[in-house]
Amino acid sequence: MQTYARARFVRVSCRKAGLVLDQIRGKSVGEALAMLQYTPRIAARLIEKVLRSAVANAEHNHQIRDLDSLRVVRATADGGPSLKRVQPRAMGRAFFIKHRTSHLTIAVTDETNVPTRTPPPRHRTPAKEKD
Numbered sequence: 001m002q003t004y005a006r007a008r009f010v011r012v013s014c015r016k017a018g019l020v021l022d023q024i025r026g027k028s029v030g031e032a033l034a035m036l037q038y039t040p041r042i043a044a045r046l047i048e049k050v051l052r053s054a055v056a057n058a059e060h061n062h063q064i065r066d067l068d069s070l071r072v073v074r075a076t077a078d079g080g081p082s083l084k085r086v087q088p089r090a091m092g093r094a095f096f097i098k099h100r101t102s103h104l105t106i107a108v109t110d111e112t113n114v115p116t117r118t119p120p121p122r123h124r125t126p127a128k129e130k131d
Contacts, residue, residue, distance in 0.1 A: 001062045001111070002073065005054035007104045009080050010046050014102035017043040017077035021104075029055055029070040029108060047075075047104060054108045064110050074107035 010017070020043045024032035029051065036048040051072070058064045080101035087095045 001058075001064075002107050002109045003054055003058035003062060003064075004074075004105060004107045005050050005057055006106075007046065007050045007053075009101050010104055011099065011101055012043045012046060013100040014077040014079045016041070017047065017102050017104060020044050020047050021075040021077055021106075024051070024072050025075045027072055029067060029072065032072050047106070050104050050106050051108075054106045058108055058110070066110065069110045070108045071110075072106060073109050074105065076105045078103045078105070 020036070020039060020041055023035055023039070024047070027035065032051060033048065036044045036051065055067060055070060058070060059067065064070065080103050082101065083099040085097040085099065087097055089095045
């Protein structure tokens with residue numbers, strides 16, 4: 001049974017969080033927690049909190065007692081609203097700053113044959129040239 005945990009409006013860019021989420025997708029929960037503990041990024045602390053919440057949800061909501069069998073099947077970071085700020089610059093100009101936020105979603109399951117869902121690639125493929 002899949003169990004989800006979501007943290008919304010987290011003050012980290014979804015691109016920065018996505019780099020860390022790519023590392024733990026498809027791993028077991030113990031391996032993912034160990035990897036997040038030694039990842040030197042701010043997003044790793046936030047993702048670790050969401051992963052621990054997903055494990056607690058699985059334990060409480062679905063009475064899953066064998067936590068060693070849990071693995072991460074879905075880990076996504078979607079863009080949230082941006083906080084818009086203005087910084088004054090020389091000669092009366094204004095410089096706009098966007099503080100980006102994201103929504104982190106992690107799903108864990110104890111099933112064995114569930115394929116991990118990978119998001120589409122982050123870059124666009126160039127169009128074919130016409131001869």
